Amino acid sequence: MRHFTVPEDGGLVMAGLPDDILHGYDKLRAEVYADSSEGSEVISEQVIEAINSFAASNPGKLFRLGLSTGATPVSLYKKLSRKFREGRVSFKGVSVVSIDEYYPSNPRDAQSRNSILHNELLDNIDILQENIHIPDGSVPHDEVAAYCRSFDEKASDLDLLVIGIGEEGQVGFNEAGSTDHSRTRTVLLSYASRKRQSRYFNGDISATPKQAVTIGIGTMLSAKKVILMAWGERKADAVAKVVEGEVSPDCPATFFQLHPNAVIFVDDVAAAGLTRVVAPWLIGPCVWTPKFQRKAVIWLCQKVHKPILKLTHKDYIQNSLEELVDLAGSYDQVNIKVFNDLQHTITGWPGGKPNADDSTRPVASKPYPKTVLIFSPHPDDDVISMGGTFIRLVHQGHDVHVAYETSGNVAVHDSVVMQHMDAAAQLGFGDRSEEVRALIASKKPGEPEPRKLLDIKAAIRRSEARAADFSFGVPDDHIHFLNLPFYESGSVKKMPSGQADVDIIKALMDKVKPHQIYMAGDLADPHGTHRVCTEAALEAFSQLKEEGAKWTADCHIWLYRGAWMEWELARVDMAVPLSPDEVVEKRHAIYRHLSQKDIVPFPGEDPREFWQRAEDRTGATAKAYDELGMAEYQAIEVFLKLS
Numbered sequence: 001m002r003h004f005t006v007p008e009d010g011g012l013v014m015a016g017l018p019d020d021i022l023h024g025y026d027k028l029r030a031e032v033y034a035d036s037s038e039g040s041e042v043i044s045e046q047v048i049e050a051i052n053s054f055a056a057s058n059p060g061k062l063f064r065l066g067l068s069t070g071a072t073p074v075s076l077y078k079k080l081s082r083k084f085r086e087g088r089v090s091f092k093g094v095s096v097v098s099i100d101e102y103y104p105s106n107p108r109d110a111q112s113r114n115s116i117l118h119n120e121l122l123d124n125i126d127i128l129q130e131n132i133h134i135p136d137g138s139v140p141h142d143e144v145a146a147y148c149r150s151f152d153e154k155a156s157d158l159d160l161l162v163i164g165i166g167e168e169g170q171v172g173f174n175e176a177g178s179t180d181h182s183r184t185r186t187v188l189l190s191y192a193s194r195k196r197q198s199r200y201f202n203g204d205i206s207a208t209p210k211q212a213v214t215i216g217i218g219t220m221l222s223a224k225k226v227i228l229m230a231w232g233e234r235k236a237d238a239v240a241k242v243v244e245g246e247v248s249p250d251c252p253a254t255f256f257q258l259h260p261n262a263v264i265f266v267d268d269v270a271a272a273g274l275t276r277v278v279a280p281w282l283i284g285p286c287v288w289t290p291k292f293q294r295k296a297v298i299w300l301c302q303k304v305h306k307p308i309l310k311l312t313h314k315d316y317i318q319n320s321l322e323e324l325v326d327l328a329g330s331y332d333q334v335n336i337k338v339f340n341d342l343q344h345t346i347t348g349w350p351g352g353k354p355n356a357d358d359s360t361r362p363v364a365s366k367p368y369p370k371t372v373l374i375f376s377p378h379p380d381d382d383v384i385s386m387g388g389t390f391i392r393l394v395h396q397g398h399d400v401h402v403a404y405e406t407s408g409n410v411a412v413h414d415s416v417v418m419q420h421m422d423a424a425a426q427l428g429f430g431d432r433s434e435e436v437r438a439l440i441a442s443k444k445p446g447e448p449e450p451r452k453l454l455d456i457k458a459a460i461r462r463s464e465a466r467a468a469d470f471s472f473g474v475p476d477d478h479i480h481f482l483n484l485p486f487y488e489s490g491s492v493k494k495m496p497s498g499q500a501d502v503d504i505i506k507a508l509m510d511k512v513k514p515h516q517i518y519m520a521g522d523l524a525d526p527h528g529t530h531r532v533c534t535e536a537a538l539e540a541f542s543q544l545k546e547e548g549a550k551w552t553a554d555c556h557i558w559l560y561r562g563a564w565m566e567w568e569l570a571r572v573d574m575a576v577p578l579s580p581d582e583v584v585e586k587r588h589a590i591y592r593h594l595s596q597k598d599i600v601p602f603p604g605e606d607p608r609e610f611w612q613r614a615e616d617r618t619g620a621t622a623k624a625y626d627e628l629g630m631a632e633y634q635a636i637e638v639f640l641k642l643s
Helices: 036-057 074-085 113-120 141-155 191-201 217-221 233-244 252-258 290-304 313-318 322-328 331-343 381-395 414-426 433-441 451-472 499-512 529-546 550-554 580-591 610-627
Strands: 029-033 063-067 094-098 100-103 160-164 185-188 211-214 226-230 262-267 371-376 399-404 479-481 516-520 556-560 574-578 635-641
Touching: 029 036, 036 063, 036 074, 036 160, 036 226, 036 262, 074 113, 094 113, 100 113, 141 185, 141 211, 217 252, 226 233, 226 252, 233 252, 233 262, 252 262, 290 313, 290 322, 290 331, 313 322, 313 331, 322 331, 371 381, 371 499, 371 529, 381 399, 381 451, 381 516, 381 556, 381 574, 381 580, 381 610, 381 635, 399 451, 399 499, 414 433, 414 451, 433 451, 451 479, 451 580, 499 529, 516 529, 529 550, 529 556, 574 580, 574 610, 580 610, 610 635
Parallel strands: 029 262, 063 094, 063 160, 160 226, 226 262, 371 399, 371 516, 399 479, 516 556
Antiparallel strands: 100 211, 185 211, 556 635, 574 635
16 A cells, blocks of 8 residues: 655755755754655665674674564554565574563563564564563562662663663663663653553553553663654644753753754644744755745744734844845735735635636535545544534535545443443333443453454444434434444454455545545554544545546545644635634534443543534644634634545
8 A cells, every 4th residue: 555645845955965954953853754664765775774784794793783663663563574584684693672561561562562562563574582681570569679780781882772762862771860870670650641542442541551661861871872863743842842942850851962862753733833844944055935935934934922913024034044135125015925824725615616706715626525435544533623614624515525534443341332222111111231331241351352342332423423424414324333343353453454444445535536535644653543544535536536536637635634733824825714603513423432432432532522622723724814814713623635
């Protein structure tokens, strides 16, 4: 399956740019790639080169490689496994040291770090068992201190350490407060950390260990070379601190600024807070496309706290934007051009306004009505992320279909299931409470949930999605539940996506033949459901286009974002304003997803409910437009046009 990325528009001229200029703001060298796959490919080549070079010059000696677990290195481990199968590298001369393990834990537990590292890499290569060193979470409490001292010797002075960093800059289980002198030890896991780790324990924080064994920052710094990794938009704040911030125990990964041979690999969105991304004109000459001009002007407005049309020549010159002014001829021409460009993204007619001059509108007026297909990765992403636009499209007479790509079953709490069973019994439809209670009792942490229980949870989520759609006036035969196979693993970890998923989407697309397709644009998430669903949908569209499906020539794809992040205003192609009443109607549609209200199994550290996140996000977007000098709206949903 092809790997899709959101296209860039303009930016820094890289040709001929001196390396020291590009990395001039880096306190820790950062290498930026389009996505985790591309970055992992480069890292895998460096790992292979290090192993092979060492073997050639140190016959009979073991290359000592430190590795981490979790979601970040998964792409790297897949590439290393593939390259081993291709004969590019042997691990017989490699000693692997894993950096952490839950404590207490059994190495045979499915959710142990030991098992994860074996499943993702070690079981797929030719490493010798005696050369695998993973902290033992089963060591008795009165022996663990001595064990940690012994393990620290194994973990010191590694030839290469390859690790991911967390959303708060943690490395391994070295959280905020860890020092650069710390060695291998047991640590208490914070509530926030246990909440993150609970996804490996079916979302049950009570089953998540309260401690861990981790090698320390000081131990990590003893490695001869260190490669750090960070993928996805949720790592952006941490990456900015690690690369350009001050060294601080509050962000443990910043200590790697002190290492003489350390580098961090990040994708475009994880690099979003770096100077070379935020303000490339401070680095060197740029390609000034209209959207890139918009990016610069919005940055300037936010820096000097002025709307677009109040920016002065002095504002531009004092903030290194002479190149843009010279290109346009004058600062006021830049102001007017960008103001009009941004204003033309705003439309109350996301399907196009009938019989209107559409020369400056983001969507053509014809045909009318349009056939619209909205893809929703989970059964509530549609209303959370673009519920107001969904309402507009239906109320303005377009033929709107919605497709739920996955069942979302693992995100239903057991107590919600029992509540539904009780309601059925009270209504006289049969009492199966004890049967379902026994299913719930049979669950084991780290193992897939019973299929019968998952089927009940999927039915609950389908009924909620239908209720939300009915509230807008969407007919039943326009609501499609695709149940893509990759999702149905019964646990948080999903199966690989493949042609079977693509074929299901192709069949629906070719049946509906839409003029507009809306889908989640969270392509930066390297392992999440949103990315997998959207890549499958984009692959389906591409295959249909290549196969000659005529309707694809007149179809446009619009990308929305999730409840946590929004598109940068510089990239927006369409902004749909919402009235106060539409915000309330959208909120009520989100309310229909009762299983996700109040007790969401995997909410992360954000205590807000989904409707609150959605309203805060769209309200902030409206405020940002207002501060730039646009009309003031209650809320705005924004979209990027992919094709």
